[in-house]
Amino acid sequence: MKVFRDLLRDYRFFWGFWILVMTVVFASLSFFSPYDPGLWGEAPRDMRPSAEYWLGTDSNGQDIFWIATFAVRNSLTIALIAGLVSRVIAVTVGMVAGYLGGKSDRVLMFVSDSLLVIPLFLMIVLLAMLIRDSMSVISLGLLLAIFGWAWDARLIRSQILSLREREFTKTAVLSGTGTMKLVMNEYMPYSTPLIFSTLINNMAWAIGLEITLAILGLLDLSIPTLGTMLYWAISYQAVLLGRWWWVLTPIVLSIFLFVALYWLSVSISEYLDPRRRIQRVGVG
Amino acid sequence: MFVRRYLIPRFVQYILVIFFGVTAVFIIPRLLPNDPVMRTIAELRARGASLEPGAMDKIIADMTKMYGLEGTWLDQYGDFWMRLMRGDLGVSFFQFPTPVSTLIVTALPWTVGLLLTTTIFAWVIGNVLGAFAGYYSSSRWAQGMDAVAMVIRPMPYYIFAFALLLLFAYAVRWFPVSGGSSFGRQPSFTLPYIQDVLWHSFLPALSIAVLGMAVWFQTMKLVVQSVVGESYVQYARLGGVTERKIVTRYVFRNALLPQITGLALSLGLIFSGALITEIVFSYPGLGTLLYRAIINGDYNLIMGITIFSIFAITTTVLIVDLIYPLFDPRIRYS
Amino acid sequence: MNRMEEIILKTEGLKAFYILDVYGKQKTVKAVNDVDLAIRENEIYGIAGESGCGKTTLLKTLAAAMEPPLRIVDGRVTYRIAGADVDVSTLSSEEIRRLRLEYIAYVPQGSMSVLNPVARVRDTYRDFIESHISTQQRDEALVLAKEHIVELGLPPKILDAYPHQLSGGMRQRVTIALATLLKPRIIIGDEPTTALDVVVQRGVVQLLKDVQRKLQNTIILVTHDMGVHANIADRIGIMYAGKIVEEGTTEKIFGAPEHPYTQYLINSLPKFGDKTPRESVPGSPPSLANLPTGCPFHPRCPHVMDICKQEMPGFTQVESNHRVACWLVGEGEHGKVA
Numbered sequence: 001m002k003v004f005r006d007l008l009r010d011y012r013f014f015w016g017f018w019i020l021v022m023t024v025v026f027a028s029l030s031f032f033s034p035y036d037p038g039l040w041g042e043a044p045r046d047m048r049p050s051a052e053y054w055l056g057t058d059s060n061g062q063d064i065f066w067i068a069t070f071a072v073r074n075s076l077t078i079a080l081i082a083g084l085v086s087r088v089i090a091v092t093v094g095m096v097a098g099y100l101g102g103k104s105d106r107v108l109m110f111v112s113d114s115l116l117v118i119p120l121f122l123m124i125v126l127l128a129m130l131i132r133d134s135m136s137v138i139s140l141g142l143l144l145a146i147f148g149w150a151w152d153a154r155l156i157r158s159q160i161l162s163l164r165e166r167e168f169t170k171t172a173v174l175s176g177t178g179t180m181k182l183v184m185n186e187y188m189p190y191s192t193p194l195i196f197s198t199l200i201n202n203m204a205w206a207i208g209l210e211i212t213l214a215i216l217g218l219l220d221l222s223i224p225t226l227g228t229m230l231y232w233a234i235s236y237q238a239v240l241l242g243r244w245w246w247v248l249t250p251i252v253l254s255i256f257l258f259v260a261l262y263w264l265s266v267s268i269s270e271y272l273d274p275r276r277r278i279q280r281v282g283v284g
Numbered sequence: 285m286f287v288r289r290y291l292i293p294r295f296v297q298y299i300l301v302i303f304f305g306v307t308a309v310f311i312i313p314r315l316l317p318n319d320p321v322m323r324t325i326a327e328l329r330a331r332g333a334s335l336e337p338g339a340m341d342k343i344i345a346d347m348t349k350m351y352g353l354e355g356t357w358l359d360q361y362g363d364f365w366m367r368l369m370r371g372d373l374g375v376s377f378f379q380f381p382t383p384v385s386t387l388i389v390t391a392l393p394w395t396v397g398l399l400l401t402t403t404i405f406a407w408v409i410g411n412v413l414g415a416f417a418g419y420y421s422s423s424r425w426a427q428g429m430d431a432v433a434m435v436i437r438p439m440p441y442y443i444f445a446f447a448l449l450l451l452f453a454y455a456v457r458w459f460p461v462s463g464g465s466s467f468g469r470q471p472s473f474t475l476p477y478i479q480d481v482l483w484h485s486f487l488p489a490l491s492i493a494v495l496g497m498a499v500w501f502q503t504m505k506l507v508v509q510s511v512v513g514e515s516y517v518q519y520a521r522l523g524g525v526t527e528r529k530i531v532t533r534y535v536f537r538n539a540l541l542p543q544i545t546g547l548a549l550s551l552g553l554i555f556s557g558a559l560i561t562e563i564v565f566s567y568p569g570l571g572t573l574l575y576r577a578i579i580n581g582d583y584n585l586i587m588g589i590t591i592f593s594i595f596a597i598t599t600t601v602l603i604v605d606l607i608y609p610l611f612d613p614r615i616r617y618s
Numbered sequence: 619m620n621r622m623e624e625i626i627l628k629t630e631g632l633k634a635f636y637i638l639d640v641y642g643k644q645k646t647v648k649a650v651n652d653v654d655l656a657i658r659e660n661e662i663y664g665i666a667g668e669s670g671c672g673k674t675t676l677l678k679t680l681a682a683a684m685e686p687p688l689r690i691v692d693g694r695v696t697y698r699i700a701g702a703d704v705d706v707s708t709l710s711s712e713e714i715r716r717l718r719l720e721y722i723a724y725v726p727q728g729s730m731s732v733l734n735p736v737a738r739v740r741d742t743y744r745d746f747i748e749s750h751i752s753t754q755q756r757d758e759a760l761v762l763a764k765e766h767i768v769e770l771g772l773p774p775k776i777l778d779a780y781p782h783q784l785s786g787g788m789r790q791r792v793t794i795a796l797a798t799l800l801k802p803r804i805i806i807g808d809e810p811t812t813a814l815d816v817v818v819q820r821g822v823v824q825l826l827k828d829v830q831r832k833l834q835n836t837i838i839l840v841t842h843d844m845g846v847h848a849n850i851a852d853r854i855g856i857m858y859a860g861k862i863v864e865e866g867t868t869e870k871i872f873g874a875p876e877h878p879y880t881q882y883l884i885n886s887l888p889k890f891g892d893k894t895p896r897e898s899v900p901g902s903p904p905s906l907a908n909l910p911t912g913c914p915f916h917p918r919c920p921h922v923m924d925i926c927k928q929e930m931p932g933f934t935q936v937e938s939n940h941r942v943a944c945w946l947v948g949e950g951e952h953g954k955v956a
Contacts, residue, residue, distance in 0.1 A: 012434070114301045117552075117601055118308075119593040121559075125578065126312045126586060208440040215442075215560055216578050230446070234564070244450060251446045255439060262438030516734045519726050520742075522683055523796060524718030525749045533745060534734055541736075613780040614735055 003193075007271060016263035019256050026253075027076055030069035035062065037070040037224045049245050056245040059236040068249050070224040072257075074137050075207050078225065081141025082148055082206035083199045090149035091156055091195060095183055098160025109157070115150035123147070124209065128218040135220050140213070144206045152198040159194055163187055197268040204261040211254065226250045226257075290615060291606075298602045305594040310364050313583045314357065321347045373588035378580040384588035387573060395569030398485055399558060400551075402493040407547050410500025415536050417501065418508025429501065436498040442560030445491035449564060452487060488565040492558055496550070503546065507539040514538070541612055548604030552597035624698060626836050627657045627680065627804060631693035634679045638687050647907045649675035649688070651860035659698075659803075662830055662837045664851030664868075666844060666883065668903050672860040673840045677808050680838065681724055682706045682714050697721070697804075719750055723797035725826075727809040728790035733781035739792055740777040746796055763799060770795045770825065787818035791825065798829050805829070807839040811846055823850050844887050848872055853939070856880045859904050859914035861930075866940035876942040878919050913945070921946055 007013040035042050041061035049056040055064040097108040124147055131139060163186075172182050207226065213219055214227025221228050229250040233239075238246040321344055348354055352363050352374060367374070373384040417426035436444065511517065517534050525534075562571030570589060577585035609616040631654065636647035649672040657663045667673050678684055679695060695706040699721060706714070718724070726732045733742055747759045764774055772791050781789060790810060797805050807826065811819040827850055830837050839851060847854050847868065854871045856864040856879065864877040875881045882899040901918040904910055910917055916926040925945050933941045 110297070110300070113297065114304060117301050117598055118305045119590060119597055122574075122586070122590040122593055123308065123312075125574075126309065126590065129578065129581070129583075129586070130312060130315060204438065211440070212442070212560055215563065216575060218578065239449060247446060247450060251443060251450070254443050255447070258438040258440065258443065259435060263434070266434075515726060515731045518683075519724070519732050519793075520734070520745065522681060522718060522724040522726075523746050523749075524715045524720070525745050526715070529745050529749060533737065533741075537736055538734070612736065613738075614782050617780060617783055 003271070007267060010267045010270075012263035013267035016260040016267065019260035020264065023072055023253070023257055023260070024076070026069055027073035028069075030066070030073045033066040033069060035066050037062075037067060038222055046243060055249050056243075058232060058246050059238070059243070060232060064246065064249050067224050067229065068253060071226050071229050071250065072253055074223055074225045075210055075227070075257075077137050078141045078144070078210050079203040079206040081138060082144035083203040085142060085145035086148040086152070086202055087195060087199055089145065090152040090198065091191075093149065093153040094156025095160055095187065097153070098157040099164060099179070099183065099187075105157075109154070112150035112153050115147065120147050121209070121212070124213070125216065125218065128213055132218055135218065137223060137225075140210060140219065141206070144209055148202050148205060152195075152202065155194060155198060156191060159191055160187060163190055193268060193272050197265050197272065200261050200265040200268070204258055204265075207254070207257060207261075226254050286609070286616065290609070294602060294605050298598055301598050302594060305598075306365075306368065306591055307361075309587050309590050309594070310361060313587060314360075321353065368591065373591060374584045376577075376582055376585045378577075378582045378585075384585050387585060388570065388588060388592055391568060391570045391573040394567065395558075395562070395571065398489055398562075398567065398569060399492065402489050403496060403547075403550055406493045406496030407500055407543070407550075410497040411504045411540070411543055413497070414501040414504025415508050415539060418505040418539070419512065419531060419535060421505065421509055426505075430505065433498040433501050436495060437502055439495065440560075441492055441495045441558060442564060444495050445488065445561045445564050448487055448491045485567070488558070488561050488567050491561055500543070500546075504539060504543060507542055508535055511535050511539045544608060544611060545604065548601055551604075552600040624659050625656045626659045626698045627655070627838070628696050629653050629655045629680070629693060630696070632676075632679060632695060633690070633692040634675055634684065634688060635691050636675075636687045637689060645907050648672075648860050648909060649906050650679055651909075652693070653860075653862055655855065655862070657804075657836060657838060659836055660830075660834050661852040662827075662839060662850055664847040664854040665838065665840045665857055666842065666847055666854055667857035668842060668899070670903050670906070671857050672906060673842075673857050674808060675860075676857065677806055677838070677840055681718075681722060681806055682709070716750070719746060719797070719802060720800045721802055722804040722806065723800070723802040725790075725793050725797045725805060725807040725810045728786050728793065728811075728813045728822075732793060733789065735781055737780075738777065739779055739781065739784075743777065743796065743799075746799065750800060766799060767795050770798075770829075785818075786814050787821060790814060790818075790822050794822070794825055794829065798833065801833055801835075803835050805835065805837045807837060807841075809841050810839070811841060811843065819846070826850060844883050848887075856883065859909060860906055861914065861943070863915065863944070864940075864942040866936075866942075870937065870940040874936075874940075876936055876940075876947050877915075877944045878921055878946070879915050880942075913943075 008017065030037075043053065043057045043061050043063045045057060045059050045061045047053050047057040053063050053065065055068065057063055058067070093108050093112065097105040124143065127143060128135065128140075131143070172186060210219070210225055211227035211230060214221070214225055214231045215234060217231060219225065219228055219231075221231060230247070233243075233246045233250070236243075236246075238244070325340075325343070325347075352360055352367065354360065354363070371385060373388070375381045375383050376387055379387065413429060417429055420426055439447075512535055516538075517530060520530050520534050558569075559571035559574060561567070562569045563575050566572065574586065574589050576582070577589070631652055632650055633648070633652055634650035636645075636649060638645040638647065651672070653676060655663075665673050665676065675688065678688065679690060682695065684690060690707065697704050697706060697717070699717075709717070733739065734745075737745075743763050744760065747763060748756060751759045764777070767777070768774055770791060772788070772795065776784065776788060776792065784792065794810070805826075810826070811822050814822060823846060826837060826839070837850075839846070841847065851868050853865065853867050855862045856871070856877065858879050864871065864875070864880045871880060872884055875884050879899065886898045899918060904914055904917070910927075912925070912927045912929050913919070913931060916922045919926065923945060931943050931945045933943050934947050935941045936947065
């Protein structure tokens with residue numbers, strides 16, 4: 001709690017946090033939507049923003065305000081699934097590689113290095129085409145999770161490496177503490193803030209990829225997400241035809257999301273690194 | 285020591301990554317339930333091509349061969365590598381029978397032209413600004429630029445491209461909405477043609493360059509701030525070394541090292557194209573090529589682009605790894 | 619030693635604090651808290667104390683190398699330059715830059731990263747020389763620099779080496795060679811022997827002694843290692859929690875230490891033929907951001923009295939060359955600054 005209050009003093013954490021809260025509130029409005037997001041033509045097509053349709057309507061005959069609430073909800077869900085599942089992989093790999101060292105370390109780090117060099121995005125595209133027909137919110141989240149752990153596993157590994165050198169590890173090992181217990185009781189508390197900041201970064205990455213895949217038409221396009229909103233806007237040439245409100249809504253929402261997530265992560269990682277914190281303080 | 289500890293592991297990793305990457309590309313589409321040959325024929329029929337029943341078998345056999353689908357998976361796998369060594373990436377399904385390599389070579393100059401210039405431009409400007417902002421981090425202009433970078437940096441480039449598109453091409457109407465060059469112009473090395481290309485490339489280039497600048501600006505600023513705290517900088521200062529020497533020979537020289545690696549990685553990314561940006565601006569590069577391949581389910585083309593990217597990225601990373609010791613004596617003599 | 623030697627560097631009521639603003643809360647780290655020093659020409663003055671007692675910060679202020687958030691809150695540092703007293707705070711940054719290496723030089727703790735890792739030693743030399751010597755004399759200076767290196771017992775080919783190729787002892791000799799290049803009047807050493815093994819340490823101490831004898835200048839040496847002080851210093855100041863608590867000639871400090879803290883430091887040194895276990899100072903040094911009231915040593919002091927918890931004692935002049943700030947010492951003279 002004290003950490004949280006300290007962080008809130010940082011303007012970036014403050015804004016990042018509240019923008020994210022607002023987005024979640026916006027997303028939960030979808031539960032009160034008068035429209036079924038799966039149906040088209042419920043509203044008149046291509047209406048400019050007005051008192052009745054706050055953000056206008058699109059060429060599919062959907063109210064942009066309400067469809068956007070669903071879109072944010074789904075995009076956040078995908079990001080959360082991808083983020084949480086890939087955290088499990090990243091933490092496992094990072095801890096195993098960092099704690100065991102030796103051969104398992106080298107193999108795991110080779111795999112994660114390769115994932116960093118290979119054009120991951122194109123691999124994801126290939127796989128996404130394969131399962132295009134069953135591409136739901138959950139399966140997309142899982143697909144992204146498979147690829148989104150490499151860098152973070154590295155970060156966690158190097159933290160474990162430095163923790164392993166510390167005194168309490170030796171004491172614990174000498175006094176016969178089990179590995180599992182050591183990792184859970186001693187390492188996890190130290191690594192939690194790092195894991196949390198990588199989670200935020202990973203969520204931003206997942207939202208970005210969701211949008212990219214959707215624009216390429218590789219999602220179930222009847223599910224409203226930030227990406228599919230843009231997909232429909234592009235395929236109906238909304239920009240050329242002057243329907244700016246259709247593009248504006250998902251773009252503005254994405255910008256808010258990305259900026260909020262980034263500010264949160266910058267603020268947390270600065271909090272984690274006291275050297276940088278002092279530096280920042282020293283300037284002010 | 286240098287060869288064994290530095291060079292050999294990098295070559296091994298290079299070979300292994302290519303091997304596993306290409307193998308993955310080989311396997312993934314083979315998990316696909318539908319038969320690409322039958323799909324192509326159905327597609328040709330749908331376009332109105334009349335095929336005699338007698339010729340059918342031969343066509344199927346030819347196509348199976350052309351797509352490398354003869355024999356067991358193992359045969360195919362061997363054949364796949366053989367073709368690859370000859371630079372043969374197969375033919376496109378949907379622009380049949382244009383070789384994939386031809387399509388890539390046609391689109392490549394557009395993408396490389398756009399991304400190479402913007403990436404290098406962004407790297408240079410971003411690093412110069414970031415270096416000064418890091419060194420004079422308490423000055424007002426440094427903090428102002430940092431605030432701008434804090435907002436631009438987190439956006440994916442295509443979101444930023446959309447924002448620019450809405451702003452310039454639509455709201456203000458300063459720049460054309462789409463296309464690599466005006467419709468119907470023949471490519472030539474004349475001034476009007478080049479002007480035309482530049483004009484049409486301006487918005488996509490701007491979106492990539494500004495975003496790249498924000499990224500380099502921020503990383504360089506952080507690196508410089510941490511280098512300033514290093515003991516060799518403090519020591520030089522206590523030795524009364526002039527400010528100018530400290531800035532150039534101590535701070536910037538050392539801060540540049542991680543940025544060189546960073547440039548390598550982002551040059552590698554050039555080859556996957558600024559996908560969505562190209563689509564948004566209908567720019568005729570690799571990104572748009574990939575987009576059309578995806579829309580048409582042109583698997584061979586996607587595989588070709590992916591394999592090409594794997595080679596290009598790993599090779600770029602390898603080259604930079606080989607050049608890097610020239611900048612860092614710690615690696616050269618250890 | 620000549621008793622009439624001039625004071626070359628002095629501080630009067632010097633207070634240098636780090637003023638931090640950590641997530642909205644102001645924090646003051648009192649690293650140098652009311653220090654009076656009078657360091658003479660042609661002496662080696664040692665400053666001793668545990669890590670975290672503010673000795674490195676004191677060095678920074680002596681070398682006029684404060685950077686925010688470190689600030690001089692009160693008092694001043696005075697150099698004696700060519701027979702005149704100069705208040706350092708009145709100098710411009712360019713004037714201070716010129717004084718460095720020419721008048722006051724610095725020998726750092728010999729860590730890996732003291733020399734620019736991407737430059738050859740020769741280039742570091744050139745940077746230092748070019749920053750202080752006018753263009754016409756540079757070539758000559760470089761030749762002299764080479765001779766100087768040989769004089770200090772270093773092989774001339776180290777000029778072509780990169781820092782990471784040198785051993786710790788070599789690097790430390792390189793920094794000493796750089797510090798003495800322009801024959802400064804004051805050399806400040808910040809734990810110059812700490813990162814080195816014992817044999818190399820002895821060589822470095824000897825080198826510093828030789829250099830001082832030759833240049834007849836002043837060395838201010840900061841280290842926590844009392845053994846080094848015993849070896850090299852003429853006078854020693856004992857620093858605790860940002861304050862000098864005892865000061866005297868080396869013989870006095872080692873022969874008749876008055877302050878309980880000094881006694882602990884001396885007793886923790888190994889002695890020949892004495893096999894009783896060495897006792898170190900109990901407890902740990904106080905946080906400079908949150909000092910105890912009164913004498914900062916009172917929570918760890920075996921002789922603590924009521925007054926120690928309330929008031930900081932002033933200096934008592936035990937002998938002409940020996941003063942101490944402790945309530946146990948010098949009846950009736952408490953609170954008087956001699």
